[in-house]
Amino acid sequence: MAQTILPFGPQHPVLPEPIHLKLTVEDEIVVDALPALGYVHRGLEKLCDIRDYNQMVQIVERVCGICSKIHAMCYCQGIEEMMGVEVPDRAKFLRVIWSELHRVHSHLLWLGLFADAFGFEALFYQFWKIREKVMDINEATTGNRVIVSVNQVGGVRRDLSAEQLRWIDAELKVVEAQVRALRATTLDDYTVKKRTKGIGVLSSAQAMELGAAGPTLRGSGVAQDMRQLKYAAFDRLDFQPISYPDGDSWSRCAVRYDETLQSIDLVRQAMARLPEGELSVKVKGKPEGEVVTRVEQPRGELLYYLKGNGTNNLDRCRIRTPTFANIPPLVVMLPGLELADVPVVVLSIDPCISCTER
Amino acid sequence: MQAILDFIKSSRIKSPWLMHFDCGSCNGCDIETLACLTPVYDVERFGIVNVGNPKHADILIVSGTVNHRNKKVLANLYEQMPHPKVVVAIGACGLSGGVFREAPNVVGGIDKVIPVDAYVPGCPPKPEAIIDGVVLGLQKFAEKSLA
Amino acid sequence: MPIPTKQVTKETLVAEVLQLKNAGWRIVTATCVDLNENEFDLIYHFDKDLQMEHLRLTVPKGAPVPSISGVYLAAFLVENEIQDQFGLCFDGLALNFANHLYLDDEVATTPFCKFGVVRKTAAAE
Ligand code: SF4
Numbered sequence: 001m002a003q004t005i006l007p008f009g010p011q012h013p014v015l016p017e018p019i020h021l022k023l024t025v026e027d028e029i030v031v032d033a034l035p036a037l038g039y040v041h042r043g044l045e046k047l048c049d050i051r052d053y054n055q056m057v058q059i060v061e062r063v064c065g066i067c068s069k070i071h072a073m074c075y076c077q078g079i080e081e082m083m084g085v086e087v088p089d090r091a092k093f094l095r096v097i098w099s100e101l102h103r104v105h106s107h108l109l110w111l112g113l114f115a116d117a118f119g120f121e122a123l124f125y126q127f128w129k130i131r132e133k134v135m136d137i138n139e140a141t142t143g144n145r146v147i148v149s150v151n152q153v154g155g156v157r158r159d160l161s162a163e164q165l166r167w168i169d170a171e172l173k174v175v176e177a178q179v180r181a182l183r184a185t186t187l188d189d190y191t192v193k194k195r196t197k198g199i200g201v202l203s204s205a206q207a208m209e210l211g212a213a214g215p216t217l218r219g220s221g222v223a224q225d226m227r228q229l230k231y232a233a234f235d236r237l238d239f240q241p242i243s244y245p246d247g248d249s250w251s252r253c254a255v256r257y258d259e260t261l262q263s264i265d266l267v268r269q270a271m272a273r274l275p276e277g278e279l280s281v282k283v284k285g286k287p288e289g290e291v292v293t294r295v296e297q298p299r300g301e302l303l304y305y306l307k308g309n310g311t312n313n314l315d316r317c318r319i320r321t322p323t324f325a326n327i328p329p330l331v332v333m334l335p336g337l338e339l340a341d342v343p344v345v346v347l348s349i350d351p352c353i354s355c356t357e358r
Numbered sequence: 359m360q361a362i363l364d365f366i367k368s369s370r371i372k373s374p375w376l377m378h379f380d381c382g383s384c385n386g387c388d389i390e391t392l393a394c395l396t397p398v399y400d401v402e403r404f405g406i407v408n409v410g411n412p413k414h415a416d417i418l419i420v421s422g423t424v425n426h427r428n429k430k431v432l433a434n435l436y437e438q439m440p441h442p443k444v445v446v447a448i449g450a451c452g453l454s455g456g457v458f459r460e461a462p463n464v465v466g467g468i469d470k471v472i473p474v475d476a477y478v479p480g481c482p483p484k485p486e487a488i489i490d491g492v493v494l495g496l497q498k499f500a501e502k503s504l505a
Numbered sequence: 506m507p508i509p510t511k512q513v514t515k516e517t518l519v520a521e522v523l524q525l526k527n528a529g530w531r532i533v534t535a536t537c538v539d540l541n542e543n544e545f546d547l548i549y550h551f552d553k554d555l556q557m558e559h560l561r562l563t564v565p566k567g568a569p570v571p572s573i574s575g576v577y578l579a580a581f582l583v584e585n586e587i588q589d590q591f592g593l594c595f596d597g598l599a600l601n602f603a604n605h606l607y608l609d610d611e612v613a614t615t616p617f618c619k620f621g622v623v624r625k626t627a628a629a630e
Contacts (some may be wrong), residue, residue, distance in 0.1 A: 017380050017388065018428060039428040040382045043462035043590075050460060062457055064603035065386025065482065109389060112396075128396035135393075146386040146482050211532045211579040222542065229555055290507045292557065303550065305536045320534040320550075320583075328579040354385045357607055427607070463607065 003031065008342060017353040021346070025339060033334035035327055038286035043356040045317050053079055053287055054153055062204035064355040065146045065321060066109065067297045069102045071319075072151035077231060078293040078306045079153045083285055090277040092233040096270045097168075098142070098150055099232075099295075100263040104175070105134040106298035107260040110350050111186065113255060117347040118195040123185060130178045137168055155280025165271050176264050179232035179257075185252055196250040201334045203247055210332060213325040214300020215259070216349050219252035221245040226296035237269045249348040256350070286310050297322050300351050321355035370416060370469035375413035376492070377439075381432050381468065383422030386482035387449040391419055394492075395437035396484040398483045405411045406492070417495055419488075420474075421448040421500060423458050424465040429460045444475040446495045453477050475499075510548060510561035515571060518562055522573045525551050530558060532577040537587045541568075545593055569594040577583070582606075 008021040018039035024032035047059050059069040060075045073095050114128035135145045141164055142148040150156050161166070186192065202212065204215060209222035216223060217239060225241035227234050242258045244251035286307030294303045300322030307315040327350040333345055380388050394401050395408050409415055436445070438472065447468040449455035450487045455466030466472050475498045478491035511516040513521050528534075532552040540546050540563070547570065549560040564570055572595040583593045585606040 017385065018431070028476070038430065038607040039425075041425055041427070041463050042382060043459045043607075044458055044463050047458070049462060057484070059457055062384045062386070062481075065384045065389060068384075068386070105370070125397050128393070129398060132398040133397075139469070144482075145484065146390060207581075208529070208531050209577070211528075211577065224555070226555075265369055292508055292559070293556075301552075302534070303533055305550075307549070316536070316538045318536040318538075320536075324534070324582060325579070327582055333576075352385065354383065356510060 001028075005258070006339070008346075016349070019341075019346075019351060019353050021334075023339070023342065024335070028060075028338050028340075030334050030339060030342065033331050035190050036087075036355070037330060037357055039357075040354045042283065045319060045358050046262045048317040050312040050313070053308070053314055056314065056317065057151060057153065058149065060317075060319070061147055061149060062150075063321070063358055064105070064352055066106045067102055067299070067302075067355075068147045068266045069150065070297050070302065071294060072149070073099055073232065074293055074295040074302050074304050075306070076151045077348075078291045078304045079180075079287055079308075080283075081293060082289050082291045082306060082308055083153075083283060083358065085154055085281060088278040088281060089153050089233070089275045090159075091279055093270045094158075094279070095151065096157045096233045096237065097160070097267050098138075098148060100266045100270070101134060101137060102148070103263040103298045104260055105131050105138070105265075105305075108134065110256060110347075111253070111260070112345050114344075117188070117343045118192065120192065123182070126182060128177075130175055132264055133171055133175050137171055141168070150356050152280060154283040155278070157279070159279055160271075162276075164270060169268065169271060172264050172267060176261065178304055178357075179260055179264075183257070186257055188251070188296070195341075195344060196253060196348075197248060198246075199249045199341050200280075200337065201246070201248045202329055202333055206332065207247065207329060210329045211320040211326050212300075212329045214298070214350075215252050215255040215295065216228050216300065216326050218243040218327060219255045220247035226301050228293060230295075231295055233270060233273075234275060237266055238300050239266065251345055252348045252350075264277045286312060287314065296321070299323055299352055299355070300325065319358055321352070321358070323349070323352045323356040326351070327356065359455075367470045367503050371503055373407070373494065374499060375407045375409045375414055376415040376417040376419055376422075377412055377435070378419045379432065381420050381428050381452070381453055382425045382464075385400060387421035387451065389449060390482045390485050391421060391488055394488050396408060399489065400460060401489060401492070411441065416417045416499060417450035417461075417492065418444060419445065419448060419452055419492070420445060420468050421452050422468075423451045423455050423461075424468055424471055426465065429465055432468070432471050437502045442499060444495045444499045444502065445472055446475045446476045446478065446491050446504045448478045448491065449483060450479060450481040451494050455482060458490055508548075508559055510559040513560050513562050515562065515564065518560070519571055519573060519576060521560060522549065522576050525558065525560075526576055529553055532579055533557070535580065535587065537581045537591050537593060539591065545591060547587075547593075564593070566593070569596040571595070572597045574598055 006023045020036040022034040063074045108131035112124040115123035139145045204221045223241040223243040288310040303320040305318040309315045452468045459466045477497040530551040530553045536548045537548040547562040551558045
């Protein structure tokens, strides 16, 4: 059978972002996939040469708009560890509240895009409609819908009043009820299952060997979540990672669906236990030394390697994002699939290209 | 014949089809652009339809800093669009490179590659601002179309 | 304070990595740091049950480094990235984009190096 090479992307209707895949196909079956990146590369790690360590917070927030809060949190934690700064308790809880809200909006966004990938447009719109409520919370509490600039080295910039907490609680009740109402359609529907069950299977051994991260890893039965490291206030919240054993697109979808509800619960816990106190501490000195920090992004494990040299500018700021880790598993999953399933599997890892290439 | 041509001219202003291209943005602007198409903001009520094919598109919405690889794609997409066409640049990045303008692989600004008709500032701009930008783009589109 | 790392050499790198793999470690990533005019630091990060292990390899500029993509296929992406940004060449890369993973010709000039560097592959030596 003759082989044909098909380009997938960089501008493709199912992808909000440009990624290019060279698919070698035999008839309708993919036999080989080669990723071509670089369409969103900016080289922003290099900006640490000209921006000081406080300004870098605003840069790393813009690595990715969908999980900007979590990038900034990871970066701040790294600098704080390097400089020996202890963040006030209230700030730790506020960080958890905003980062889990971010996870909720990111997962809802993904659930919508995923529904779109298998052609279920009504479900796509439903999830995005629910998501707008979370965006409203972001806007009302931080001033921006997407890039919520609440972190600074040493704490957070904004506070939540008791009234705002009550309002968030009430809004989240609505969000939760609406998400729950979509469970049967998202996970049990006959057509949806046909498109996702058994498609793009990644065994747990493969996932470990290829270094998968986040829901892609947990969808393959490995219950590993960086929130188990108990950073920020996670040591005082009840949390168990969610995993599903099958390793197919459906499992990855189920992991994210459950995590959405879990994050809503975590926000509630954090709001209930929010201690009184300062929002931030004054940071003195310059960062010096090396540090590696990890946090859990909506898409998986995020790692920052920071190296300071005793000046205002960092020597090196290295960002390893979860999608970067999930590209090799994707390349392994694609061969053997029918062409029509490629968008579903590509989306099932929740690709965030601007994270990957930075 | 002339009547038909006039009819096409006036109707395409009423129902412009738009295409969105992410030219190296951080996603913030993209998801806000996408949010415009979904139920809460819903630009479809103005007859605006999102398409994936440049040959069907009247309006090109571009977000992002433009780097040396995707500027070729951007120019190519712009070339493929039929006349008349307008380009709306979204976000600080699309205007000047934004926070990334000094990064190594950044061209900085969509207007360095293709002509831009409307600029929407913000990082990211709110969906309302994006809709405003598109409406402004539409006025230019009408001028170009009727010219 | 530097992070706790295990120093390895070019000769022992692949064997060490293989040992970690057999012990069930997952590769997280690798980091390249421009130390001075003559040297790079390559730090490999591994994870097992939320514990981390780091290997540090200090290499002179302009000499190729053995690739670990033969052991962990997943390493091909990060090694290509380092090739792009630092001009350090890897020997035996499973999938080699030859310095064009992210960069096109206009900017393919090792933008992440603070100090100048010459690209040298094993074949050129
Ligand atoms: S303008 Fe801001 S939100 Fe938009 S792409 Fe640039 S950094 Fe992201």
